[in-house]
Amino acid sequence: MSKGILTLSLLFLFIIQANAQLGVMKLVGNNTENYQLGFGAFIKAGVPVSDAGDVTLEIGVNFFPSKDAGEGTAMCPLKAGYRYTLNGTGEGFYVEPQVGYNIYGVTSLLDNNGDNVDLKYHGVVLAAGGGYLFSIGNVPIDINLRYETVVAHGGSNNMVSLGITKSFSFGRRDQGD
Amino acid sequence: MRFYVIALSMAIFLSSCLKQSIPDAMLGKNSGGQGKVTATLSYTINGNAVSISVNDADNQITNPYYTLGCSKYGGYYSLDGISNSGETAFSFYTDSLAVGNYKYLGTYGDMFFIDYYNTAEYAHAPSDSMSFNITSYNNGHISGNFSGVLTPLITASTINNIFGDPGSVLITNGSFTNVPVFY
Numbered sequence: 001m002s003k004g005i006l007t008l009s010l011l012f013l014f015i016i017q018a019n020a021q022l023g024v025m026k027l028v029g030n031n032t033e034n035y036q037l038g039f040g041a042f043i044k045a046g047v048p049v050s051d052a053g054d055v056t057l058e059i060g061v062n063f064f065p066s067k068d069a070g071e072g073t074a075m076c077p078l079k080a081g082y083r084y085t086l087n088g089t090g091e092g093f094y095v096e097p098q099v100g101y102n103i104y105g106v107t108s109l110l111d112n113n114g115d116n117v118d119l120k121y122h123g124v125v126l127a128a129g130g131g132y133l134f135s136i137g138n139v140p141i142d143i144n145l146r147y148e149t150v151v152a153h154g155g156s157n158n159m160v161s162l163g164i165t166k167s168f169s170f171g172r173r174d175q176g177d
Numbered sequence: 178m179r180f181y182v183i184a185l186s187m188a189i190f191l192s193s194c195l196k197q198s199i200p201d202a203m204l205g206k207n208s209g210g211q212g213k214v215t216a217t218l219s220y221t222i223n224g225n226a227v228s229i230s231v232n233d234a235d236n237q238i239t240n241p242y243y244t245l246g247c248s249k250y251g252g253y254y255s256l257d258g259i260s261n262s263g264e265t266a267f268s269f270y271t272d273s274l275a276v277g278n279y280k281y282l283g284t285y286g287d288m289f290f291i292d293y294y295n296t297a298e299y300a301h302a303p304s305d306s307m308s309f310n311i312t313s314y315n316n317g318h319i320s321g322n323f324s325g326v327l328t329p330l331i332t333a334s335t336i337n338n339i340f341g342d343p344g345s346v347l348i349t350n351g352s353f354t355n356v357p358v359f360y
Contacts, residue, residue, distance in 0.1 A: 030201070119204070150199065153203050157198055
């Protein structure tokens with residue numbers, strides 16, 4: 001396995017240790033049949049800007065192992081978004097568009113000699129999704145589904161992601177409005 | 178707010194219309210969106226024509242061998258073609274294939290290039306050579322031309338090969354187009 005994927009795997013473990021959030025995801029599109037179900041770890045925080053909306057910032061690591069041993073794809077997107085709850089309370093169903101930058105991406109392949117070939121890229125990240133925000137006790141929970149695409153080198157890696165997360169929020173909404 | 182959601186949704190939709198994944202785009206697979214590509218290789222060997230043509234060359238059968246392609250190995254790329262008359266091979270000794278001239282001289286040591294109806298043609302004599310020009314390398318496909326002077330191997334032996342007349346095999350009018358480069 002390449003150094004790049006190893007590095008991102010270590011970052012993945014670090015993010016998990018940082019009490020981060022987890023998701024499962026699937027690459028979709030041409031020539032993605034060879035990839036297994038992927039998994040990701042990400043830290044996401046929101047700052048309330050209105051009763052209904054939060055500005056969110058998210059960094060994560062997504063890893064997609066290949067069915068072929070020693071191959072796979074990993075990405076590290078940093079995204080900013082706007083989470084808008086439909087009922088205007090800051091909880092319940094929400095929609096969230098996101099834009100960002102893929103800080104590091106690598107696809108590891110094996111050439112005809114079995115030697116590792118790392119294809120490294122960055123690229124623009126676009127995502128849109130929705131979910132449901134609720135609380136269990138004082139713990140805010142976020143169940144979310146989103147579609148995400150990373151665009152680089154004239155191609156795109158597209159994925160669908162399902163996550164259940166404990167969300168972090170900085171700042172408070174005004175109560176009793 | 179609604180405007181931004183619609184704008185972002187459109188951006189995602191349009192970006193998803195890109196037909197290649199990022200790795201495929203970086204490797205130049207799928208012909209850069211050009212559809213099926215026909216790869217060809219042709220030349221004359223002492224005036225006799227040899228020709229190879231492969232439709233949809235990016236998706237040709239590779240087991241046990243592909244018909245025409247160029248593969249990356251450790252430290253070199255190997256262009257290989259199979260025709261009714263036999264095999265044609267040329268190695269580009271580089272870690273990163275690029276447009277340019279690649280030449281093999283007989284003084285470097287014996288090197289096989291062509292099997293023509295069961296006669297192997299080598300760069301063997303000091304005056305022998307094979308010269309390949311890659312004139313374009315786009316979307317994972319190479320095109321160019323080549324020529325050479327070779328010596329036939331008459332009898333293969335574990336101790337000493339017996340070669341024919343030095344420089345008696347002329348390779349002329351060599352050209353190749355849209356040969357896929359495989360990783």
